[in-house]
Amino acid sequence: MTNFSSQILADIEYAADLFRQAERAVVLTGAGISTSSGIPDFRSEGTGLWAKDEPLEVGSLTTFRHDPEKFYKWFHPLAGQIYKAKPNSAHLALAQLEKAGRLKKIVTQNIDMLHQKAGSEKVIEMHGTLGTLSCLGCYQQYGCKDFLPPYLEHGTIPHCPACGAVLKPDVILFGEQLPHKAWLEAQQACRDCDLMLVAGSSLEVLPVAGLPMQAIDRGAHLIIINQTPTYLFVRADINILENVADILPQIKDQVMYGQTN
Ligand SMILES: [Zn+2]
Numbered sequence: 001m002t003n004f005s006s007q008i009l010a011d012i013e014y015a016a017d018l019f020r021q022a023e024r025a026v027v028l029t030g031a032g033i034s035t036s037s038g039i040p041d042f043r044s045e046g047t048g049l050w051a052k053d054e055p056l057e058v059g060s061l062t063t064f065r066h067d068p069e070k071f072y073k074w075f076h077p078l079a080g081q082i083y084k085a086k087p088n089s090a091h092l093a094l095a096q097l098e099k100a101g102r103l104k105k106i107v108t109q110n111i112d113m114l115h116q117k118a119g120s121e122k123v124i125e126m127h128g129t130l131g132t133l134s135c136l137g138c139y140q141q142y143g144c145k146d147f148l149p150p151y152l153e154h155g156t157i158p159h160c161p162a163c164g165a166v167l168k169p170d171v172i173l174f175g176e177q178l179p180h181k182a183w184l185e186a187q188q189a190c191r192d193c194d195l196m197l198v199a200g201s202s203l204e205v206l207p208v209a210g211l212p213m214q215a216i217d218r219g220a221h222l223i224i225i226n227q228t229p230t231y232l233f234v235r236a237d238i239n240i241l242e243n244v245a246d247i248l249p250q251i252k253d254q255v256m257y258g259q260t261n
Helices: 006-021 061-066 068-084 089-099 114-118 148-154 180-192 208-216 244-257
Strands: 025-029 105-108 123-125 128-135 141-143 167-171 195-199 221-225 238-240
Touching (some): 006 238, 006 244, 025 089, 025 180, 025 208, 061 068, 068 148, 068 167, 089 114, 089 244, 105 180, 180 208, 195 208
Parallel strands (some): 025 195, 105 123, 195 221
Antiparallel strands (some): 128 141, 128 167
């Protein structure tokens, strides 16, 4: 905790205060919470895989339907990084806050399952998950454990054991709609919350980026921890422009073990 400026230390304390006062805190997480687990922010322009491989075309539902091999070849390095990734201190802090009754829901833009690996249970996945795959032929859904290891090790493209059609990871590709149920749940959680924490999201991908606005329009407090400013910078009670993996454990410690005022 020694390296932070006095301003950031004050922000951490204030954030912990807001958490202690909150009855229905909700967190929205994005790629920035998983970079410390070795997963690149693949939607960031100029940095991730998207930039190298014309992602709008390759990572689209249309491409997948016409040429799943091309998709699976492109997706391979990212899938490998995700599959072997472990949750970091930020995921663990959120899981502890949830267990302590301080956090009602996690709405995540990530597909990496790291919140669940950290022990969180109330997770709404807005962009799907790599944890399951679905058959494009008969719609049967399968867990990833029988299919991802052979794909990652030998490039074996997953096929449906029942009908033989190709399996698609249950991640939302460009051109695909968000899962309806997840979207409704997330909207409900954000409209009902009295504290919204944005952790590691630049709030650039719609419509999820609009969720914090729904919260603050109904009177919720807003804390944003992200390395770059977001469009809600001026609306937030607190902006901490740091890595969430450094900040969230400090907030969690103060919420759970710090002074009660
Ligand atoms: Zn099938």
